[in-house]
Amino acid sequence: MAVAMESSNRIAVVTGGGSGIGRASARKLAALGFDIAVLDIDPVRANTVAEEVLASGRRACGLIVDVAVEDSVRTTFDAVRSRLGPISVLVSSAGIADFTTMDRMTAATFDRMIAVHLRGTFLCCRESFTDMAQQRFGRIVNIASVAGINGGGGPGLSHYAAAKAGIIGFTKALSFEGGPLGITVNAIAPGLIDTPLTRGAGAPDSLYDAIVARLPLRRIGQPEDIAGAVAYLVSDDASWVTGQVLSPNGGGSV
Ligand SMILES: NC(=O)c1ccc[n+]([C@@H]2O[C@H](COP(=O)([O-])OP(=O)(O)OC[C@H]3O[C@@H](n4cnc5c(N)ncnc54)[C@H](O)[C@@H]3O)[C@@H](O)[C@H]2O)c1
Numbered sequence: 001m002a003v004a005m006e007s008s009n010r011i012a013v014v015t016g017g018g019s020g021i022g023r024a025s026a027r028k029l030a031a032l033g034f035d036i037a038v039l040d041i042d043p044v045r046a047n048t049v050a051e052e053v054l055a056s057g058r059r060a061c062g063l064i065v066d067v068a069v070e071d072s073v074r075t076t077f078d079a080v081r082s083r084l085g086p087i088s089v090l091v092s093s094a095g096i097a098d099f100t101t102m103d104r105m106t107a108a109t110f111d112r113m114i115a116v117h118l119r120g121t122f123l124c125c126r127e128s129f130t131d132m133a134q135q136r137f138g139r140i141v142n143i144a145s146v147a148g149i150n151g152g153g154g155p156g157l158s159h160y161a162a163a164k165a166g167i168i169g170f171t172k173a174l175s176f177e178g179g180p181l182g183i184t185v186n187a188i189a190p191g192l193i194d195t196p197l198t199r200g201a202g203a204p205d206s207l208y209d210a211i212v213a214r215l216p217l218r219r220i221g222q223p224e225d226i227a228g229a230v231a232y233l234v235s236d237d238a239s240w241v242t243g244q245v246l247s248p249n250g251g252g253s254v
Contacts, residue, residue: 009135011084012234013037013077015067015124016094018045020195021143024223025091025230026053032231034089035059037080041066041094059084067094067120068112077127086131089234092121093143097201099156110159117163118170125174129183138183139234142171143226144245146191146253154207164189168245175243184242186233191249193221216251 012029016022018040026036030053038053040046043064050062061083065076080087096116100109121142132138147157148164171187178185192198192211212220229248232238247253 009085009088010034011037011080011087012089012091013039013080013087013124013128014091014093015039015065015120016143017091018042018049018062020093020197021190021193021223021226022091022093023049023052024227025093025141027056028224028227028231029089029091029234030056030058030060032235033058035084037084037087038062039065039067039076039080039094065094067092067124068115070123073120073123073127077124081131086135087128088132088135088137089139089141090124090128091141091143091230091234092124094120095143095197097160097197099202100159101156102158105159110162113159114163114166117160118166121167121170125170125185129178132178132183133181136182138178138181139238140171140174140178140183140185141230141233142167142185142187144168144171144187144189146189146247146249149189149245149247150253153211171245172243179242184233184238186238186242187245188226188229188233189245189247189249190226191215191221191247191252193223193226195223211252212250214252215249219250221248221250 012034014026017026017038036053038046038049046062050060053060066072144167145164147161175185
């Protein structure tokens with residue numbers, strides 16, 4: 001497997017790469033020698049992180065995408081291929097979050113959550129799969145959530161938990177197709193991570209403080225805690241790992 005890694009292009013696409021877990025993953029993979037396509041719906045964020053990667057000595061490009069929109073994903077992945085080359089690693093981290101209880105949940109709110117997370121993961125995996133199959137090598141890491149396993153632990157996350165549970169099922173199913181092609185497909189289900197998404201979701205700081213107080217490891221996660229798990233899953237050390245859900249969560253869910 002070490003041979004496969006060395007002979008494959010070390011080109012990684014990170015969706016949602018402009019912030020939080022995606023940004024930390026892009027920086028980590030760049031430090032490990034990958035060239036990085038930073039994809040985000042926010043072009044300023046995407047370009048800023050691409051500049052950070054370039055400054056570290058790797059090739060990079062920042063590109064705008066809405067992962068929920070088929071044409072946008074197709075066009076953007078074509079741009080990645082022409083700018084960097086065929087894709088060997090995908091980290092699917094683009095995401096949104098809000099707390100919406102059932103009495104306020106519109107169909108549009110529910111649909112957008114599913115579209116960004118589940119449809120977006122599907123579209124980006126499909127685009128990457130072709131390149132990876134041709135190379136007989138690929139690493140897909142889909143960012144799910146503990147909410148996809150335990151429902152989120154409180155009210156207002158039914159749409160988010162449904163989307164994340166869908167990503168877990170999708171990841172497991174796709175691993176059966178990827179394996180014979182040399183493609184591993186895994187998910188990471190983070191616990192609470194300190195990112196703009198968490199801080200902007202509308203929950204009071206006191207809720208986060210209460211969660212952290214119950215964690216065996218007694219601290220909120222940092223984006224780098226998840227980037228480390230991403231690095232493991234794309235490494236040769238994980239060449240026999242597929243269809244799995246790795247959940248760095250401070251011990252909050254065991
Ligand atoms: N922060 C947490 O506690 C936590 C826990 C579990 C899972 N997650 C998941 O991790 C992933 C990353 O979250 P984060 O905490 O780093 O959030 P973040 O807000 O810091 O980063 C998410 C990025 O995704 C981008 N994005 C949003 N919608 C998009 C779209 N339609 N197309 C392309 N890009 C889009 C945003 O612009 C942003 O840059 C998400 O899937 C999130 O659900 C986060």
